[in-house]
Amino acid sequence: MTEVLRLLTRAQKLLRAAADEAMSRHGVRIGQNLVLEVLWQTDGLTPGELAARLQVTTPTVVNTATRMEAAGLLVRRRDPADGRLVRLHLTPRARAAERPIAEARRRLAEHATATLTDEERRHLHSALQKIIDQMTGPTPPLDPGEHTRSTDQGGP
Amino acid sequence: MTEVLRLLTRAQKLLRAAADEAMSRHGVRIGQNLVLEVLWQTDGLTPGELAARLQVTTPTVVNTATRMEAAGLLVRRRDPADGRLVRLHLTPRARAAERPIAEARRRLAEHATATLTDEERRHLHSALQKIIDQMTGPTPPLDPGEHTRSTDQGGP
DNA sequence: CCAATCTCATTAGCAGGCTATCGATCAATG
DNA sequence: CATTGATCGATAGCCTGCTAATGAGATTGG
Numbered sequence: 001m002t003e004v005l006r007l008l009t010r011a012q013k014l015l016r017a018a019a020d021e022a023m024s025r026h027g028v029r030i031g032q033n034l035v036l037e038v039l040w041q042t043d044g045l046t047p048g049e050l051a052a053r054l055q056v057t058t059p060t061v062v063n064t065a066t067r068m069e070a071a072g073l074l075v076r077r078r079d080p081a082d083g084r085l086v087r088l089h090l091t092p093r094a095r096a097a098e099r100p101i102a103e104a105r106r107r108l109a110e111h112a113t114a115t116l117t118d119e120e121r122r123h124l125h126s127a128l129q130k131i132i133d134q135m136t137g138p139t140p141p142l143d144p145g146e147h148t149r150s151t152d153q154g155g156p
Numbered sequence: 157m158t159e160v161l162r163l164l165t166r167a168q169k170l171l172r173a174a175a176d177e178a179m180s181r182h183g184v185r186i187g188q189n190l191v192l193e194v195l196w197q198t199d200g201l202t203p204g205e206l207a208a209r210l211q212v213t214t215p216t217v218v219n220t221a222t223r224m225e226a227a228g229l230l231v232r233r234r235d236p237a238d239g240r241l242v243r244l245h246l247t248p249r250a251r252a253a254e255r256p257i258a259e260a261r262r263r264l265a266e267h268a269t270a271t272l273t274d275e276e277r278r279h280l281h282s283a284l285q286k287i288i289d290q291m292t293g294p295t296p297p298l299d300p301g302e303h304t305r306s307t308d309q310g311g312p
Numbered sequence: 313c314c315a316a317t318c319t320c321a322t323t324a325g326c327a328g329g330c331t332a333t334c335g336a337t338c339a340a341t342g
Numbered sequence: 343c344a345t346t347g348a349t350c351g352a353t354a355g356c357c358t359g360c361t362a363a364t365g366a367g368a369t370t371g372g
Contacts, residue, residue, distance in 0.1 A: 007284040128163040
């Protein structure tokens with residue numbers, strides 16, 4: 001029963017390590033890749049917006065952005081209209097990494113699921129989705145609009 | 157195609173967070189739980205042995221053991237026969253946590269897979285196993301002796 | 313027997329995740 | 343207009359994982 005959870009953890013760890021190794025060859029770490037995947041589509045988001053899309057906390061994005069800035073992958077610009085906001089903009093270096101990284105990602109996914117039939121992939125997909133629904137549905141950890149609220153549900 | 161990987165990551169993250177939260181109620185964090193699960197069965201292992209069984213590196217076990225020692229969950233004893241070895245022994249406090257934590261783990265696994273049929277669980281299990289086999293078998297991520305040096309695949 | 317080597321645990325330092333807190337800025341209200 | 347409250351990024355500090363380098367102790371070869 002709990003065996004499935006162990007397999008899930010193990011599989012995810014292997015995939016994460018493989019992804020990190022592949023992307024590191026292009027100067028991008030696994031956590032940075034998540035930010036890139038969003039910014040490649042929509043440049044100039046704020047840390048908070050990114051955190052919401054990536055389902056991580058704002059400090060995680062802030063720290064990752066700092067490392068990416070040091071690596072020359074993005075720059076911070078204060079929003080002229082709202083001084084609280086910081087907008088993250090990709091550099092040409094980050095844009096240049098898009099193709100090879102997307103390709104590496106595709107190859108990894110293909111390799112990992114190479115021994116699965118299409119039906120097995122569909123089954124896997126739906127089973128994972130059910131688990132996610134079960135974990136997020138009955139006890140929603142996030143309210144739309146609210147972000148990273150604590151899990152405290154007891155009254156005041 | 158890469159969607160399955162995303163779902164896998166997301167599911168694992170949700171489960172990990174839920175497990176950590178549940179175990180924290182018993183004074184045990186998620187990483188410490190892994191060590192406990194092994195030591196409950198076989199007390200007095202060394203950090204290296206534990207690392208091998210848990211499929212993590214030795215420093216990870218050493219650091220976790222240090223935190224667990226501070227939390228009063230285990231004690232370090234030098235092996236009398238071989239001064240290089242350190243044996244990790246559980247305290248009564250760690251033994252007392254076995255029941256409630258096993259129970260919490262069981263409940264979590266049950267909850268997470270509650271909406272799956274037995275057949276779906278079997279499919280999920282085998283699909284994950286295939287991915288793990290694929291990631292560990294055909295292309296061993298590390299050659300013994302080789303050190304995946306990153307960011308430089310080009311010639312001399 | 314002693315020096316070189318090997319084996320282990322530890323330490324240092326990084327990445328990536330979290331919560332809690334701070335400081336700055338904006339918005340609303342008196 | 344000034345104060346107050348909300349919002350947002352940044353910082354501090356923790357846990358968990360990794361690699362590389364250190365150091366103490368065992369083995370082995372000469």
